[in-house]
Amino acid sequence: MLLIHCPYCDETLPEAEFTYAGQAHVVRAQDPSSQDDGQWEDFLFMRENARGPHYERWRHFHGCGRFFNAVRDTVSDKFLTTYKAGDARPDLSSLLEGQE
């Protein structure tokens, strides 16, 4: 069971309180009807499936209920950081520096 830091509650809590919500920063177009089938396919289905640092969403389901973003290494399952929804995508190289 992972330990996850909720950036809203500012507490590190067990995974049982959270639900995973897929890749982060997948943008739903302002006007979906202007999207062609390929673009809509990308939005619906295409995912990085990164092996290594992965930008992803979690929800503090049994807590504050907020969705937030995280960078987690999918090889070690270690969280590099978590941040609030809407915050800019953090720079990976500076995150990795912090990891020795």
Add this chain to the structure above:
Amino acid sequence: MSQYRVSGRGRVDTGKPVSFTFDGKRYTGAAGDTVASALLAHGVHLMGRSFKYHRPRGPVAAGSEEPNALIGTRRGPGRFEPNTRATVQELREGLEATSQNKYPSLKWDIGAVNDAAYMLFSAGFYYKTFMWPKNFWHKVYEPFIRAAAGLGVAPCEEDPDHYASRYLHCDVLIVGAGPSGLAAARAAAVDGLKVVLVDENAEAGGTLLSEPQATIDGQPAWDWLASELEALKAAGVKIMTRTTAIGYYHQNMIGLCERLTDHLTDVPADTPRERMWRVRAGQVVLAQGALEKPLVFHGNDRPGVMLAGSAQTFLNRYGVLVGKRPVVLTSHDSAWYAAFDLADAGAKVQAIVDLRDHVHVDLLTEAQRRGITAKLGYTASATSGRLRVSSIRVNPVKGGDVGTAERIECDAVLMSGGWTPSLHLFSHTKGTLAWDDDLTTFLPGKTPEDCVIAGASRGPWGIAAALNDGAEKGAAVAAALGKSASGKTFAVEADRTGSGITVKELPTDRSPGKAKAFVDYQNDVTAKDLRLAVREGMRSIEHVKRYTTNGMATDQGKMSNINGLNIASDALGKAQPKVGLTTFRPPYTPTSFGAFAGYHRGEHFEVTRKTQIDSWAEENGAVFEPVGQWRRAWYFPQAGEDMDAAVGRECRAVRETLGMFDASTLGKIEVVGPDAVEFMNRMYTNPWTKLALGRCRYGLLCGDDGYIRDDGVIGRLGQDLFHVTTTTGGAARVMNMMEDYLQTEWPDLNVWLTSTTEQWSTIALNGPNAAKLLAPLVEGIELTDEAFPHMSCLECTVAGMPARLFRVSFTGEIGFEVNVPAPMGRKLWEKLWEAGQQYGITAYGTETMHVLRAEKGYIIVGQDTDGTVTPYDAGMGWAVGKSKPDFVGKRGMARPDLVAEGRKQLVGLLTEDRSKLEEGAQIVFDADQPVPMKMVGHVTSAYHSDAVGQPIALALVEGGQGRMGETVHIPMPDRTIAATITSTVFVDPENTRLKI
């Protein structure tokens, strides 16, 4: 006293005899014994049979790594478990132990014919044969192979015991209460740090329990141990024995299984048998010590052949001599001390046979002093003895040549191939292992977890080394937690440090190809099997393991992995790290299913959600059905009624007069805020802007892929307040989906969402008399079509209770849904029930609800739709707000395949023979085609319908909405049923019955 018990030795209490049975024969052991030590005290070594060859076996180890001495253990009805390690199971009065994998008896086992034909049963033999003739596999070979499977027999009764689980949070968790773990705990227990020390054994102490000769800081080892345990307790350290750290999970979560009752003669009432602890530790110290390696030679498996260190443990901890005339066979100094201890306890050690040409002179002196012959530079080439070793055949080895054999009579062979660090838990962390050429073993490398290794599992050897390393590591983890701590240095006398060499299978003067030199005892994997696997192209240890099953027995390779690796790497001519070590998997030792399941059994397996009205339904004879986590009243049979009769009666009551239904499980979400209407417009397919205050609308929710996800009636109770209802099963999903879009796609919208499912009890009243019943009870509104038309909603008072009243109908009759604060649900139900008697009010369940809605063509999401159905497919294009710029699903339902011709569309079906269709039955256009048939749809709902006068069905049919009146066919196993495609609305298409 038993024949092999040594008075004055061991920690068992011979003053407290404990009697037990083994294969029906009664024995007496001492308090503190294991089954193995108690049997050994009686000279019984033969405790089991091996898996493949059914060879007679006795314990080879004294601890949890034991692969041979597996027994069935029983304590009365329902309390039986197979494959219990006799070396772990503590004695309790009346314990019934039985041997396994033998027929008719342990001494005379017919399965042992396999042993004679062992050359046929080489590694992987089954991959090469049993293929001809083909049909023999299924009928002859496979049943034969399967019949030979397994060791013990499975339990066959329900387990009367219960199991517990707990969380535990600590600063430092130390696994292993041997010298390094004890020292680590002492060093870490500073400045309020919460330290937990666990050990799988019945008592703490580890190797100290087997080495009473040592003195630590001037105290005899056992005295030191006792005072140290007191000191640890005083320092607040939680010490847990009989507690196995089974697995190391993410971010320092460790699973511990604590065994609470299996060792007790009298079990206090309500004591759980085992307790699973989920520990979250700031820092973990793994102090699991090292495991002794067997030597691999022909006949190394006979009862009486045992690890030297284990023999020492049986003597020093249990006061049992495993033999009176043992031979010691070793490549490591440690076994010499075993020889000395046994000799000092009265055994006549026949010889110490060492594979090395030279050993330290002190060892030779000590041996000489005891009159023990030392044979250096010798190998062992065989043992003999059918059910117990009776002699060992040893040969001198000079320059690689194996000389003439000599036979030494003996009643035990104590062997040691050196020691290998126990790195199982470390390996669970995905920690890397580093090969150490000097020690010829893997040592811990890097781990992603906050974890350190202490003591012998890191390589150091001896009590002093373990204590000092433990203290250092304990201080280090305290420092890592920000506490200043320092490890002390211990003064140890009579310590037994030493070294040894690592060998592959022992050299022999006989054909190695015929040697039964076992590496994995339980699975009967020999050195030649490993070499055969390599010869056949298995080049990684993972392949070798899987091909030979080496390391896959219940000891999970604790005995066999490293010997297997050394032999495989020799056969491959490659260094060990190039061949690899198979990954250790949790659990560390086999762990009861019950301990994993914990409290989640029976009623507690999963929560059962019940409404406030559920108790009334139960009292009134309802039959229930599970819907998600809810249990819902399915129907209310009266005396003599079956389901069809009950449902028919309930349906008639609703259509003719009045029915009431507990709809409390419906999901309810309150959507509030200045942007609530915009949110609803974006979320649901329907338009909401023009929905007037106090009015309701049927809402349809899609995913962004364009398929229907959920539906429900939504009422506008305020300019910025929507009362949304969802399906019973979909409530949580819909809420999550709404939150997702609100928080992450449209954070600009000022909207609050609240799940109110359990805040309200919801009672649906349906039938021509619904308004008549309700009107007198409602304050603030007249229940007329003018004042409160169909699809209206209102906050008011019903029967004196604050209520949200909806005039909606899922039946086609005049209908109301009364929501009152949840705890008032049963009170309101009973009031309505009482008041409704004059109208013959009838309680109905979900089945009747389903029939009535199907008669009106109302869909059930998840039954009539299945995640591949668009609103248009379901015939609900009218619910799609086409002029809205966007809503969830709008773009998705415009994708090519979702607008293509020939999609499956929801229609009604009436069978020509007036039979009821089966839900799930498949539909074809051409009944005469051969299999495989072209299927064009399926029946989604089918019911008897009194109102229609014949059974009705809903179905998804290819292009169905353009095929009204056409005949389709439903091929059943015994016949084909013809049906006519109709509208989905079977009753009152003009909705005249909704009028008051």
Add this chain to the structure above:
Amino acid sequence: MTRFNAFTLLKNAVTGHKNWTEQWPDSQPKSEYDVIIVGAGGHGLGAAYYLASQHGITNVAVIDKGWLGGGNTGRNTTIIRSNYLYDESARLFDHAVDLWEGLSQELNYNVMYSRRGCLMLAHNVHDVQSFKRHIHANRLNGVDNRWLTTEECKDYCPPLNVSPNARYPVMGGALQERAGTARHDAVAWGYARGAAMRGVDIIQNCAVTAIRRNPDGSVAGVETEKGFIKAKKVAVSAAGHTSVVMQTAGVRLPLESYPLQALVSEPVKPIFPCVVMSNAVHAYISQSDKGELVIGSGTDQYTSYSQRGGLPLIEHTVAAITEVFPIFNRMRMLRKWGGIVDVTPDRSAILGKTPVEGLYVNCGWGTGGFKATPGAAHVFAWTIAKNEPHPINAPFTLDRFRTGRLIDEAAAAAVAH
């Protein structure tokens, strides 16, 4: 290479098993191949075998970053069945079952296909409706699957708890008698031996780092740890790692890789005669020919390549097993392990051509890849050899995620594979 039969086994037994030869050589890469298959699991090795045996294409290499059969082929619970709802899936999996039935003889390697039947338990009205839909569809597709009442379920699988008071009572079940299990390692080894015998190179411990393309966009070959290898065609069959490899060719896939856990009990004498799946409680169980109860768990909620799974999921899985089979409560778990499964949005595989000329992909099997092994490998080889899909895998295109023509077994039935 020695042909396997009782006679050679006996002959070798007499001579101390000294004369067996390696079942496949450990090849070093050549500079060029007609076809390179990335991933030496059952699917990849099987495709190589069928390329060589059925299409005469033998200048083939199967390349793996680790040891052959070391991925999901050797980590699954070996359930084989074909009672899928949709025509597309039913055809594919039934094709696989047809091949399973003769696979030992075909490969001259006993893969121990055990036709012990698979019983899927219905615990609520929705399950009953869904399973009956499957049964009817299967019957009209010629796939065996039939309904058992609660009592018939108990007769078929005596350890089953059919008490009406159970939290999840058994309301019946769907039985496919042709379903069963097989010895997973033997499948990889048998295909490897059969392929190698026909000239295929099996190159282990050689990670493919990128797929290289020609200026015209077509496939040029693969970059590996041992250098560049030229190839006319490249076929990727790398399960959970497929996304990463395909991205180097500029092909994005709708895949996510999740950890999946499984476990076995200590071995016991035969007690469990069939395969039982209970989707409602997430319990999948059979007994191996060694006597271990083999139990499948669900996937953890987050994507991961760590092959570590959480304790809570395992606790839930074991609780589900002991709920359905209470007599196993005192049995002990021997080991549990994790694999990485690649999951598509509709939980059906992607099997066929890609937008890149000469590049083929076979992925997205989720938790159901093992059962498909011979069928998938067979039609994948066809697709590679002929540069067009076999009719059976034609619907399993990458394109369907754009058009919406999904093969959504899970959505249709809420049935896990």
